[in-house]
Amino acid sequence: xxxxxxxxxxxxxxxxxxxxxxxxxxxxxxxxxxxxxxxxxxxxxxxxxxxxxxxxxxxxxxxxxxxxxxxxxxxxxxxxxxxxxxxxxxxxxxxxxxxxxxxxxxxxxxxxxxxxxxxxxxxxxxxxxxxxxxxxxxxxxxxxxxxxxxxxxxxxxxxxxxxxxxxxxxxxxxxxxxxxxxxxxxxxxxxxxxxxxxxxxxxxxxxxxxxxxxxxxxxxxxxxxxxxxxxxxxxxxxxxxxxxxxxxxxxxxxxxxxxxxxxxxxxxxxxxxxxxxxxxxxxxxxxxxxxxxxxxxxxxxxxxxxxxxxxxxxxxxxxxxxxxxxxxxxxxxxxxxxxxxxxxxxxxxxxxxxxxxxxxxxxxxxxxxxxxxxxxxxxxxxxxxxxxxxxxxxxxxxxxxxxxxxxxxxxxxxxxxxxxxxxxxxxxxxxxxxxxxxxxxxxxxxxxxxxxxxxxxxxxxxxxxxxxxxxxxxxxxxxxxxxxxxxxxxxxxxxxxxxxxxxxxxxxxxxxxxxxxxxxxxxxxxxxxxxxxxxxxxxxxxxxxxxxxxxxxxxxxxxxxxxxxxxxxxxxxxxxxxxxxxxxxxxxxxxxxxxxxxxxxxxxxxxxxxxxxxxxxxxxxxxxxxxxxxxxxxxxxx
Numbered sequence: 001x002x003x004x005x006x007x008x009x010x011x012x013x014x015x016x017x018x019x020x021x022x023x024x025x026x027x028x029x030x031x032x033x034x035x036x037x038x039x040x041x042x043x044x045x046x047x048x049x050x051x052x053x054x055x056x057x058x059x060x061x062x063x064x065x066x067x068x069x070x071x072x073x074x075x076x077x078x079x080x081x082x083x084x085x086x087x088x089x090x091x092x093x094x095x096x097x098x099x100x101x102x103x104x105x106x107x108x109x110x111x112x113x114x115x116x117x118x119x120x121x122x123x124x125x126x127x128x129x130x131x132x133x134x135x136x137x138x139x140x141x142x143x144x145x146x147x148x149x150x151x152x153x154x155x156x157x158x159x160x161x162x163x164x165x166x167x168x169x170x171x172x173x174x175x176x177x178x179x180x181x182x183x184x185x186x187x188x189x190x191x192x193x194x195x196x197x198x199x200x201x202x203x204x205x206x207x208x209x210x211x212x213x214x215x216x217x218x219x220x221x222x223x224x225x226x227x228x229x230x231x232x233x234x235x236x237x238x239x240x241x242x243x244x245x246x247x248x249x250x251x252x253x254x255x256x257x258x259x260x261x262x263x264x265x266x267x268x269x270x271x272x273x274x275x276x277x278x279x280x281x282x283x284x285x286x287x288x289x290x291x292x293x294x295x296x297x298x299x300x301x302x303x304x305x306x307x308x309x310x311x312x313x314x315x316x317x318x319x320x321x322x323x324x325x326x327x328x329x330x331x332x333x334x335x336x337x338x339x340x341x342x343x344x345x346x347x348x349x350x351x352x353x354x355x356x357x358x359x360x361x362x363x364x365x366x367x368x369x370x371x372x373x374x375x376x377x378x379x380x381x382x383x384x385x386x387x388x389x390x391x392x393x394x395x396x397x398x399x400x401x402x403x404x405x406x407x408x409x410x411x412x413x414x415x416x417x418x419x420x421x422x423x424x425x426x427x428x429x430x431x432x433x434x435x436x437x438x439x440x441x442x443x444x445x446x447x448x449x450x451x452x453x454x455x456x457x458x459x460x461x462x463x464x465x466x467x468x469x470x471x472x473x474x475x476x477x478x479x480x481x482x483x484x485x486x487x488x489x490x491x492x493x494x495x496x497x498x499x500x501x502x503x504x505x506x507x508x509x510x511x512x513x514x515x516x517x518x519x520x521x522x523x524x525x526x527x528x529x530x531x532x533x534x535x536x537x538x539x540x541x542x543x544x545x546x547x548x549x550x551x552x553x554x555x556x557x558x559x560x561x562x563x564x565x566x567x568x569x570x571x572x573x574x575x576x577x578x579x580x581x582x583x584x585x586x587x588x589x590x591x592x593x594x595x596x597x598x599x600x601x602x603x604x605x606x607x608x609x610x611x612x613x614x615x616x617x618x619x620x621x622x623x624x625x626x627x628x629x630x631x632x633x634x635x636x637x638x
Contacts, residue, residue, distance in 0.1 A: 054224050055201035058232045062216040066244055070216075073247040077138070082179040083145045085209055086128065087137070088242040090144075092235070093174050094132040095265050096621035098611035102130045105159075105176030105203065106151060125159035125176060126151045134261045137246055175205040205235070225594075231620045234269055238618065241267040265618055273619040282454070282604030282630055284447040288427070289367045289418035291453070291486035293411065296321075304485065305356040306512075307493040312356050317485075318411055320357065324364030325417065326408035332368055332392055345426045345443060345637065349391035351375035351384075352400050354472050356493055359481040361395060361403070362428075367417050371426035371443065374472040383439075390441070390637055423447030429637055430475045432575045441637035444475075448578030448631040451604045452479060457487040458603075459569075459583070460543045464515040467508060469494040475579050476518055476547065489516075502530040506538075513540040520548040521555055528558050538563055547571035547580060551596045556586040572598035578631040581605045604630035 062070075074081045090102045106126045128147055132140070163172075206221040218239070222232040245263050266274070296304070300315040312320070332346060348365040350372060352358065365372045375387050375394065388394055395403055409417070427449040429441040456479065466484045468491055470477040484491040492512045498504045500523050509517060519527060524546060530536070544559060544566045551570045559568055573580035584599025601607045608616055609623040617623040 053200045053202065055199060055206075055221050056224050056229065057219055057221045058229055058236065059217055059219045060233070060236050060240075062218055062240065064215070066240055066247075067216045069247040070243060077141070079141055079145045080148070080179075081211065082177075082209075083141055083148060084243060084246060085177060085179060085207075086130065086144050086148065087141050088239050088246060089175055089177060089207065090130040090132055091242055091260060091263060092238055092265070092618075095618055097174075098613065098615070098617070098623075100131050100133045102132060102174070103172055104128045104130060105173040106148070107176060107178035108151065127159070127162065127172065132260060134259055137258045137260060137263075140260060141246075173203045175207060176203055178206065178208045180208060180210045205232075234267070234620055237269055238265065238267045241265075270619050274616075276600045277608070278606040279455075279601035279629065280603040282451050284423040284450055284630070286450070287366075287418055287421040287446055288450050288453060288482060288486060289363050289421065290415070291450075292321075292363050292482070293318075293415050293418060295486055295488055297411075298488070303490065305359065305491045305493065307356045308495055310356060312360075317360055319408075320360045320404045321364050321367075321408075322411055322414050323406050323408035324361055324403050325367045325414050327403045327406040328364060328368035328370065328393065329409070329417070332370055345429075345634075346370040346392045347373040347390055347426070347429055347637075349373045349375040349388060349394040350472070351377055351394050351396040353377070353496055354468070354477070354481075354493055357400070357404060358472070358493070359485055359491070361400075362478075362481060363485070364403075366421065366427055366446070367414055369417070369421075369425070372428040373441070374428075374430070374477075376471075376473050387441070421446050423450070424634070426634060427578075428478060430478075430575050431473050442575040443634040443637055444578045444631075445634055448633065449478070449482075451630040452578045452580065452602075453483050453486055455603045456483060460516060460567075463488040464542065465489065465513055465540070466491050467494065467505070467512070467514045467517045468492065469499040469505065470518065470520075471496070471499065474548070475573075475575055476520075479579055480518060500526070502527045506530060506534070506536055509538055509541065510536075514538075515540050515542045516545070517541065517543070518545040518547070521546055521551050522549055524551075524555055524559070528555065528562065531562050532558075536562070539565065541566045543567050543569065545569050545571055547573065551586075553594060553596055556596050560586065570596040570598060573631070574627075576633045576636075577605075577627055578633065581627050581629075581631050582607060601629075602631070605632075 070081050070084055074084060086104060086106075089104060093102050093104075094100060104127075106128045108124050108126055128144075128151060130144060130147070201221055201223055204223050204226055208219040208221070210217045210219065218236055220232050220236055222229075222235075242263055242265065246258070296314040296318050298314075300313065300318075302314055303311045304314050304317055305312045328348065332348075346369065348368075348370045350358065350361055350365075352361070362372050370392060373387060373391060375384060375391075377384075408414075423446055425446045426443050427446045429443050431439045432442055433439070464484070464487075466480060466489050468477065468480040470480055481491065481493075483489065492508060492514070494505065494508065502523070505527065508514070541563055542565070544563065546556075546568070547570070556568055556570070559566075568586040570584045570586060571580040572582045580602065582599045582601055582605075584597045586596050606628040608626040608628065609621070610626050611617050611623050614626075
């Protein structure tokens with residue numbers, strides 16, 4: 001069987017060809033219009049799904065009970081089973097794309113009863129425009145039945161001619177349905193009817209609905225570049241679920257009063273997927289400074305932070321911390337009043353380079369009741385002044401030493417201050433990327449930061465040796481600096497000018513025996529190339545985290561190949577949330593299509609994919625990510 005092939009049209013007799021020409025003219029007037037353009041049909045254009053030519057397939061037996069319900073419903077309502085199939089498919093695609101106008105392709109055989117014993121047949125694709133919307137299912141199906149009947153009368157009008165007459169080009173369909181009632185195929189005593197599939201598909205999806213006397217099989221051909229096998233199986237499972245309700249099952253509405261909006265689009269697998277997108281419950285009980293104090297007291301003589309200039313033990317860190325807390329506590333009340341009073345978020349700008357003292361300053365600022373605002377010393381003067389006007393105080397190169405060595409609080413007094421920190425207090429502000437215009441300062445809370453640090457400790461275990469290399473204006477730097485100080489780990493701070501030097505980074509990872517490291521994919525790419533050339537071995541590496549950019553499947557696969565003992569995690573989160581809100585563990589045995597997924601929600605967080613009307617889309621469908629829960633930020637600094 002070949003589509004739109006003139007050879008098979010020659011089997012049609014002259015009289016039938018004449019009728020086909022009349023049908024073509026009638027169909028052209030209906031679908032193309034007197035003006036000879038396809039503008040009317042373009043409202044159904046713009047397919048929801050993505051597809052390319054390479055394809056694969058999945059097959060499912062239609063459950064026996066559902067198969068009988070479909071046939072019984074069709075008989076009782078004087079419609080075809082094909083009508084129900086088009087109605088269910090249009091309902092599913094409409095829900096995925098958030099659009100009422102759906103254009104579905106239909107395969108029809110132009111073959112008369114007198115030609116049933118001939119070997120060849122002509123297969124044509126017709127465009128079936130369907131409007132979903134919130135209407136009665138019975139009326140919806142009647143309209144589809146009329147559309148399909150009109151198509152049968154014009155089966156001789158080929159799809160190629162229709163596209164040409166309508167002046168349409170490109171991909172028009174999300175789905176083509178081929179309904180095959182095998183009872184009407186030629187009977188062969190010593191052979192069976194089969195179909196050749198060459199592995200190519202011109203559309204995202206093609207559904208072959210093969211109905212026999214006693215059972216029905218659904219075969220879905222799908223584009224492998226836009227779909228995975230489990231997604232194709234989910235499409236079929238959801239289709240069965242919709243058909244079950246359309247034919248009178250599992251809905252509270254009566255058969256005649258059932259509206260499309262009454263149909264529950266979520267099948268069993270959909271519900272499991274949505275459950276995964278909502279992280280486990282999490283409750284704020286202890287502040288980040290409290291976790292830090294407990295960790296430092298437990299290891300006073302252990303070296304905790306190192307950089308190229310020196311090191312700090314737990315005792316030395318506590319000494320600097322209580323000094324900075326005392327200094328800031330004395331100066332902030334007066335400056336807070338000058339900056340707009342208690343209603344204005346109190347921020348302390350850190351206009352000093354990243355080094356072994358920087359994490360200590362961050363924790364002291366939070367304990368003193370303020371939020372940290374990193375100020376890039378290399379940024380333009382205008383942007384620095386913009387940031388500085390929002391700060392109650394700025395730590396810079398001139399006063400840094402005085403802040404860290406002034407008369408301070410006792411550790412016990414500092415702990416009392418740490419216990420007074422509320423979950424809604426601002427922990428830090430971070431500049432956004434500025435992709436939508438001028439960068440803004442996104443504010444994040446103590447509760448969100450504590451949630452972020454605690455779930456990562458639960459993920460990778462307590463302790464470990466961390467490499468801190470992210471720029472301080474990139475929110476990854478927040479967990480890189482604070483997590484080792486709260487979970488019993490140690491930290492090596494990389495100089496700013498070396499943060500993308502893969503030769504330097506590799507040497508430090510080896511000499512410091514780093515166990516946990518983060519790379520943005522662009523730097524990871526350079527790191528992998530260097531590691532391949534140098535045949536780098538990092539036997540101590542246990543976790544490699546990536547975020548900030550798209551992580552391709554190729555990069556993840558090469559990372560797993562070079563460092564087989566390390567777990568690879570792809571993380572995602574915007575600046576407007578407390579760093580990362582989703583996580584995905586890459587497995588070398590799992591082949592991703594092009595990029596590694598961003599994963600599922602972390603504890604305390606919910607992820608929702610919404611359409612343009614802020615309605616949650618079906619799993620596997622495209623929409624905009626909406627984030628809720630503990631790690632959502634407090635908005636922008638205004």
